[in-house]
Amino acid sequence: MNSIPLIIAFAFFMEMMDSTVIATSLPVIAEDLGTSPIALKLALTSYLVALGIFIPVSGWMADKFGAKRIFRWAIVVFVIGSVACAFSNSLLTFVLSRFLQGMGGSMMVPVGRLILVRTFQKKDLVHAMTLMTIPGLIGPMAGPPLGGFLTTYLSWHWIFIINVPIGLAGIWLCGIYLPEIPRRETSRLDWTGFLLTGTAAAGIVFGLSVISLPALPPAVGLVTTLVGFGALLAYLVHAKRRANPILDPALLRNRAFGLTLLGTNIFRISSGSMPFLMPLMLQTGFGYNAFQSGLITFTGAFGAISMKFIVKRALAAVGFRMALVIASLGGALLTFAMVGFVPGTPVWIFVLVLYGAGLTRSFLFTSSNGLMFTSIGDNEASQATALSSVFQQVSLALGVALAGFVLEATGWVTGDTLGLVNFHIAFAVTAVLALVSVPIFAFLPASAGQESSGHRLRELP
Template sequence: MNRIVPLVLAVALFMEHLDSTVIATSLPAIASDIGTSPVALKLALTAYLVSVAIFIPVSAWMADRFGARRVFCAAIGVFVVGSIACALANSLAGFVGARFLQGMGGAMMTPVARLLLVRATARSELVGAMAWLTVPALVGPLLGPPLGGFITTYFSWHWIFLINVPIGLAGIVAAMFLLPEFGDAEATPIDFRGFVLSGLAAAGIVFGLSVVSLPALPPVVGVVTLAIGVICTMLYVRHARRAERPILDLGLFSQPTFRAAIAGGSVFRIGAGATPFLLPLMFQLGFGMTPFQSGMLTFAGAFGAIGMKFFAQGTLRRGGFRTVLVLAAVGGGFLIGLCGLFSSGTPAWAIIAVLVAGGFLRSLFFTSVNALVFADLSDAEASQATAIAAVTQQVSIALGVAFAGAILEVVTFFNDGMLDSGAFSIALYMVASAAALAALPFLALHPAAGSTVSGHRMAGANARTQVVPPRQGS
């Protein structure tokens, strides 16, 4: 396997995923410097998520029309410009606007990177390539909190954003010289109505869930926005059924492997996405740890995520997508639930062992499910698949944080307003159950599903006749 393509893409994605979490520990310092409150500054976090949600749907059309490599380089450039604007911001409005600009670049980077990887990699080597691309998404959020605290404490919060400049420029140069170009100058005109409806749908749901779970605005604003997002989702589904070439082709869901990958991946992210939100709070508020101590513990999961990439391809070859994803979902959920048993007296080695094992299984799950998305699709359908996968990912992560936040609110209410370690345990048990439920969509798959990608072989003819061929056209 040519590792140059996934490594170049991974560096850019690492910058994006690291930046999205490193800011969280620096909110008080940034708020003090620009003259606002940390609660109000959470609007900047929401602005980034909303921007990503709005512009992800158009990423597929942009890549097909202007070329995936050019769009990827342009996305890095926009992200870098947004990073500089963040460092120069001296007001709440300026900082929120800069984060929105960053989100425009971030919206293109992940789906277009996956598209480049799929089109540049043989299906038989896709799992190994996806393993390299999955690591930044898992390591970035784990490294972000301790790194953010270190930079803010010993340097200045401005460097959180300025370090993106040399990384981004190096990524653009590497991408221009090392990545292949894919695109179709004859791409069809953009589905403008679909773009508006899909953007409002995704942004409304993500913004609504973010406000409800991390209230920087009155909760009623989140509820109304969420309702608008749901309505626009229904309107888009209606539009997509009638449009000749919708911006997001929902017809891909007729493919069983794609449908299972999106459904199972979304459910698992509700649990796995809530864990990085719950664990630091439990360590700090429940156990009295410092932010740095908490960050160093949660970072342990990165070692499991990195170690997984050496085993993913062999594991899928032996077990196949269905078996591996079912076991990874159930095992990953079980390990999230084990975190609920932690107490202030739990030895550090035991916590680290659970987090490393959890990082391994989560990384195995995401590598496998990201590859399954494309297992039975043609190259012409890959751009649509990346956009749909990215949209559902954003929505499911926002839903996971909102779900966890709602559990904490309910438990705290019945606990006379006290937020203790027991509340976090209950929340972890519930999100663990959600993660384990992700196994259900994969149980319906044939054991040989996606075997052209996994390399899994069963008893000859029976396996071959069960593999669903790629759909033709786009």
């Protein structure tokens, strides 16, 4: 059965890696396409916008046409988008190709989670989620150094060509090992809801991306973000009036699911700023080159892998509630420790802190995924996977936007946007934000997820 989450994990890895892989290659790609690196950042945002538009409909598509079929077609679309990126010869074709990639990526992660939820029993779900989550955490960290390596020693086209053999292997393995998930009876597609959720998610993600990566005037990002939040409010009104909305806010009334989703994504806003802040600080404040900073930050991936060996026993020992409290508190403290990084700090201190941060992040996200999807009924699974993926994309965009805003705001005071003190303040702010998730997790029921964790409360005499 391990083959099922591992196949999904490779697709998860491709999708998450491609969200960051072109970051270090923008100058080279821009020169080849005859445009500027700033303008080419639209390719980053077009990918995120496609995720925001199409993730909400992923659950309905999986129920209507079959999860296995949609998952395989998602990989096909992603591979076609990758080939189109490699053969792009202008800014417009590159941005459109990245959008096509995002359409495929928008289905891979939520539908992949849905396959796990409907294949594994609740007692086995944490193990399956562990195997799937680790590559998703490694992907964003692996993207920049891998992109830099391929661009330096081959060409930028290989950033996308490398997805072709991986994707084709994934399609073939899906046909052999993934089970057929029965289709579900579905209502007619909520087209109004699809339009509003797509506008909300895309508007917020695009707006925040423009604010944090100013390829366009910041005013455009601000207006787009406000439009996104306006569409979100309109959707909440619409969802109350419709019997079967495309994303059902009623799921949030489930205490375990709602609190875990909230706490996890507040923590993700904090951790989502790390891939932006840490490499930039190491390069501008410590003099490391892009490859060296990438190698140092990649130590967090080893922490994520190490988590696999402790999560099951830890959950059995203390349960989901205490595990999430400890992980969020540990992650906040390790983030605050980064405030102490100065030019004289030994490299092994960097490595140790980043390793611990990677471990706590991986532990928290694996545990929260396990708890969320064991707290819902089977008929709610498609809605839950889509809803959690929407929150994930928005929180990641918020993390980068928050980091960029703090650097800019402190720069107004210090006169230097990329001074070391600016990064220290940014790490302190994100650490405080991570702390906010601690009391949220503490409000979870003590018995939450017992059937999955194996933890049993002691009975009073």
